[in-house]
Amino acid sequence: MNVSVIGCGYLGAVHAAAMAELGHTVVGIDIDERKIAELSAGRPPFFEPRLGELLSSAIASGRLRFSTDPAEAAGAEVHFLAVGTPQQARSDAADLRYVDAAFDALLPHLAPGAIVVGKSTVPVGTAAGLAERLARRAPHASLAWNPEFLREGFAVQDTLEPDRLVYGVAGGEHDERGRAQAAVLDRVYRAAVEAGTPRIVTDYATAELVKVSANAFLATKISFINAMSEIADVTGADVTALADAIGHDARIGRRFLNAGVGFGGGCLPKDIRGFVARAEELGRGEALAFLREVDAVNLRQRQRVVDLAVEALGGQVHERRIAILGVTFKPDSDDVRDSPALDVAVALKGLGAEVVATDPEGIANARMRHPQLDYTSSTAEALRGADLVVLVTEWREFRALDPVTAGELVAGRSIIDGRNVLDAARWREAGWTYRGIGRP
Template identity: 80%
Template sequence: MRISVIGCGYLGAVHASAMAELGHDVVGIDVDPAKIAALAAGRPPFFEPGLAEILASATATGRLRFSADIADAADAEVHFLAVGTPQAADSNAADLRFVDAAFEAVVPHLAEGALIVGKSTVPVGTAGRLAGRLAELAPHASLVWNPEFLREGYAVRDTLEPDRLVYGVGDDHAASVLDQVYRAAIEAGTPRIVTDYATAELVKVAANAFLATKISFINAMSEIADATGADVTALADAIGHDARIGRRFLNAGVGFGGGCLPKDIRAFTARAEELGRGEALAFLREVDAINLRQRQRAVDLAVAALDGSVHRKRIAVLGVTFKPESDDVRDSPALDVAVQLKGLGADVIATDPEGIDNARARHPQLDYVTSTREALRGADLVVLVTEWREYRALDPVETARLVAGRRIIDGRNVLDADAWRAAGWEYRGIGRP
């Protein structure tokens, strides 16, 4: 099919490349000329495993091209809106300016029977509003809301092999057209849920709210574990065997971050208040508060490990991205911990396999090195805050030869505490005795 993807940031660049990989004829549209030039040259503007390969393949075949001119999308049968919905500057609500601008820009170029497909995460009610606007401006076209469920680090696979497809539709025609786009996934047996606009919008934000709640729940339990001497990791293992609960996302640590979960739960809460149902989601404010508190707990552990003061102490911070397999430092707990330690007077040496450039752009006051060994050399304290594979695989004996002090804060509870203690380390985890 002929497809346009409007917005070529994280979501749009992955989606455009994946659609072309599936055999569709795709044009990616963005207002940033530098981003368009990089993508057209086959260079992803961010790190995502597998993206460079499918981007290069699709551009080489001619199935994928990029443009800054929305008119180049005019012959598309399906137009995906994949622009960002950041948190508003003056509130917790979502900023919908980019969604509205993309919608208004593409409407004059809609062919007969064309489909606008919303991918962006939006407050419930947005699709209904846009559908009403479309009926006025272009009654020959249709709207579907088709939320994305991408995980950074797995986004290419999640797009090519989704775990479910959700269509929020206003008519049967729209669903049949979208079925053609996702034919490969449907034929592979991917569950397909066709529903109304509001439900489709809620699926995305409800899923994120549930995941955030599960993470903050186990982090709350880690606080109780600290107060009682219990081990939150063993606790999570035990309750995770209950099929009603499950073990995934029950990992205590410095909390969640990134460009989705934090702003999405805040926007969901703000929308509930607008609907007069703020009390229904009041618990999400505590979920957010617990999450932010975890960062301070990691800092407090570092201060305690250094006998009450980090001033002029050399601290190796392992990781600055909000999660591994990504270069995303938006609302990153790891970067926040590093900045707080710097603010307390520590000599912070931060490292990360992919996120250094983005971190430096936001916080140039930190010292960054690309080598883990260099970061560790002479450190009075090691703080692991992003669970990259290479940090999880550190050998405690070899690491001990590099540092000045055998003290480590495991901010993700991913290390073998017994092995590190046996090697002479003072090991401290989150909610672990």
């Protein structure tokens, strides 16, 4: 099929490359000239495993191209709207200016029968409003909503082999127009449909709620185990063993029950805040009031790691050298948006510590946000002479550190495992003072 992707940030660039990999002819549109130049050269403007190879292959095949001109999208049968919806500067609500601008720019170029397919995470009710505008200004086209469920670090796999497909269509699954839209989306995702991927066809509002509800549930699960880690700290319990035990209950499950410094990134924090803000606009704020505590627990974890660092240094932080392992919000990404790791580093720097941070992919982005920190691409250099080591992003190379070798580099064998991913017994046997989150 002929496909356009409007917005070539993280979501859009991955989606455009994956659509071309699936055999569609794709044009990616974005107003950022630098970004389009990079993508056109086959260079992702951010780190995501496998994306560079996918871009190069798709561009070389002639199935993928990029442009800053919305008119280049004319003639596409399906237009994916994949622009960002950041948190507003003075509010918890989502900023829809980019969605509105992209939508308006696309309207003059919609061919008869074309479908605009929203992929952006938006407040519930947004799709219905856009559908009304489309009916007034381009009645020959229609709107569907197809939320994304990408995990940074696995985004290519999640697009090519999704764990489910959700279609929010006009009138819902029992409406003739909706069934026609679903049939078109089935052509787009033919490989996944033929592979038996679960497929949910529903209305606009439900499709919008699926994404934010999923993120809210995951955030709640993470904050729940972090709240339990606070109780474990004061009782001597082991939150990791606790998570293992309750995770055997099929109704609960073990995934996302890992206590630590908490979640971050460009999605979960802003999505749960935006969800609460939208509920309040709808007069149902009390229904999601608990998400404010979920957010508070999450933010409190960052301070807990800082407090552990101060305690580990005997309260004397000024001019002590601290190695920070990780600055991105998660491994296999260069994303430092709302990164717990970076917040910990900045807080310790603010207390007068000599902070040296290292990360396999995130240093350039971290330096742009916080140039006051010292950075090194070498883990050994970060460790050398450190009075304290703080692991805050669970990159594979940090999890695989040898405590004996690391111990020969540092000035003081003291480590805080902000992700509870290290073997505490092994590190202690090597002479380290080990501190985890909610672990005795």
